[in-house]
Amino acid sequence: MRSVTEYLWFETKQRRELVNITDRVETIVSGSNIAEGMVLVSAMHITAGVFVNDHEPGLWEDIWSWLQTLAPAGPDYKHHRTGEDNGDAHLKSILVHHQVIVPITKGKLDLGPWQQIFYAEFDGQRRKRLVVKAMGE
Numbered sequence: 001m002r003s004v005t006e007y008l009w010f011e012t013k014q015r016r017e018l019v020n021i022t023d024r025v026e027t028i029v030s031g032s033n034i035a036e037g038m039v040l041v042s043a044m045h046i047t048a049g050v051f052v053n054d055h056e057p058g059l060w061e062d063i064w065s066w067l068q069t070l071a072p073a074g075p076d077y078k079h080h081r082t083g084e085d086n087g088d089a090h091l092k093s094i095l096v097h098h099q100v101i102v103p104i105t106k107g108k109l110d111l112g113p114w115q116q117i118f119y120a121e122f123d124g125q126r127r128k129r130l131v132v133k134a135m136g137e
Contacts, residue, residue: 003135004032010048012124018060019119021130025102026109028132035107037136042099044131047089047123049096055116067092067122089122096120104136 006028010019021041029039041050053059070091077087100117103110111117119130 001037001135001137002032002034003133004028004034005131005133008119008130008132009127010119010121010124010130011127012121014121015124016064017121017124018063019121020055020116021119022055022109022111022116025117025132029104029109029134030107032134033107034104034134034136037104037134039102039104039109039132039134040099041102041117042131042133043093043119043128045128046098047086047093047121048128048130049093049098049120049122050100050130051096051118051120052100052102052111052115053118054114056114067095070095086123092120092122104134 008021008024012019025039025041043050053063071088073088079087079090102117121128
């Protein structure tokens with residue numbers, strides 16, 4: 001089995017932002033020369049996430065609203081006793097999760113017709129990274 005590891009770096013302009021990274025992951029998979037296997041895409045920060053879903057702005061608004069309902073931004077987090085102000089970002093990361101595994105078939109990402117890979121930033125405006133690890137034959 002072969003593996004290839006690359007890192008993507010992000011410094012979002014907004015504190016909360018969605019970034020479609022499908023093309024970047026596909027480029028890494030193409031360069032890996034792995035025909036059959038899988039690729040792990042994992043945020044390496046506790047206030048960011050990675051998920052697979054539709055690339056549709058109305059859905060993005062729904063996702064942000066849902067996350068804000070479940071983990072609203074605000075001062076009422078015990079985590080803020082440490083001097084931080086990002087308690088909601090940690091919870092949003094748990095809800096979205098920090099990684100996905102996508103199959104590689106015939107050297108390409110094997111996604112459904114509407115599926116895209118997204119990096120979700122919940123406490124941005126600073127440099128963060130994500131690991132992409134393709135594994136297979």
